[in-house]
Amino acid sequence: MRTTRVLLGSLLAVLFTHQAAAQQVAPAPTTSTAPAEELAVSAEPGATPALPMFGLMMDAGLPDGMNGSLIIRPTRWLRTHVGGSYNMISSGVRAGVALLPFGSGPSLTLEGGHYFDGNANGVAKKFAGPSFKDNALLERIGYDYANAHLGIDFGSQRVTFYIHGGMSFIRATVHNVDTVVQQQAGSSGLGGSDTTVSIKQDPVIKAWTPSAKLGLIVYLW
Numbered sequence: 469m470r471t472t473r474v475l476l477g478s479l480l481a482v483l484f485t486h487q488a489a490a491q492q493v494a495p496a497p498t499t500s501t502a503p504a505e506e507l508a509v510s511a512e513p514g515a516t517p518a519l520p521m522f523g524l525m526m527d528a529g530l531p532d533g534m535n536g537s538l539i540i541r542p543t544r545w546l547r548t549h550v551g552g553s554y555n556m557i558s559s560g561v562r563a564g565v566a567l568l569p570f571g572s573g574p575s576l577t578l579e580g581g582h583y584f585d586g587n588a589n590g591v592a593k594k595f596a597g598p599s600f601k602d603n604a605l606l607e608r609i610g611y612d613y614a615n616a617h618l619g620i621d622f623g624s625q626r627v628t629f630y631i632h633g634g635m636s637f638i639r640a641t642v643h644n645v646d647t648v649v650q651q652q653a654g655s656s657g658l659g660g661s662d663t664t665v666s667i668k669q670d671p672v673i674k675a676w677t678p679s680a681k682l683g684l685i686v687y688l689w
Contacts (some may be wrong), residue, residue, distance in 0.1 A: 519571075519624065520687035525549055529681020531613045531636055532581060535562055539685055544571040544624070557609050558586025564615070572624040577617040577632055585610035585643075604644040604651070611640035615679060626687050633680035642671045 523539040537551025545568050553560035564579030588606040619632030646667040 519544055520626065520689055522689055523685050523687035525551070525683060525685045527630075527681045527683030529632075530679055531555075531611070531638055531677070532562065532579075532615070532679070532681055533560065533583070537562070539687070541687070545569055553581060553583065555583055556591050557588045558584045560584060566621075568621060568624075572621050572628070575619045575621045575630065575632070577615065577619065579615040579617075580613070581615075582612050583610050604647045605642065608643040609640075611638055613638045617679070617681075628685040628687075630683050630685070631680075632683070633678070636677055636679035638673075638675050638677060640673045642673060645671060 519541065521541050523541070525537040525539050526535065527537075528534045533553050533555030535551055535553045537549040539547060539549050541547045547566040547568065548564070549566075550563040551561070553562050560581055560583035562579060562581035564577055566575050566577040568575045585608040588609040589600075589602040592603070592606055593600045614637045615632075615634065616636075617632035617634035619630055619634075621628050621630040623629060649667075
């Protein structure tokens with residue numbers, strides 16, 4: 469009986485000694501919080517995706533004509549553009565800025581443009597027919613304009629469609645008035661061969677007129 473107790477005690481001592489050695493040798497488990505921290509940072513509820521800054525804009529209206537512009541959007545609520553124009557008579561340039569308080573929806577656009585002198589007789593003949601005779605007043609048609617438009621812009625990510633309308637100020641110089649006056653005087657028989665008409669300065673026309681346009685913007689990067 470005594471021998472049995474001694475053997476049991478020795479066996480228990482060996483088991484306890486082996487267990488203690490295993491606990492000392494086994495490496496303590498390590499935990500890393502880096503992935504969890506990165507996930508928490510990337511999933512912040514207040515984070516918003518960055519909007520593309522550069523794009524292309526196309527629109528058409530009056531007095532703008534047809535336009536193609538480069539878009540630069542430095543912030544969500546501000547958009548600038550500059551580009552070229554065509555109105556079936558001549559080419560032109562236009563630049564402007566648009567304010568969008570909510571990034572899309574209501575907008576305020578201010579623009580300024582210029583059309584270089586061009587001959588409008590060809591356009592007038594297309595509308596009036598072949599019986600139309602060239603008019604000296606239409607040989608040099610060009611104008612400056614400025615737009616103040618309110619509108620609605622649909623979309624703010626990659627594609628934006630907009631409808632703008634408001635008022636425009638137009639300034640145009642009328643050329644060849646003296647030539648027309650001389651022709652009219654000669655055809656009516658009011659003046660003789662010695663009659664000459666001299667206009668020292670071309671008349672300038674200024675006017676405010678309603679205006680509107682439709683446009684499309686595609687943001688590239």
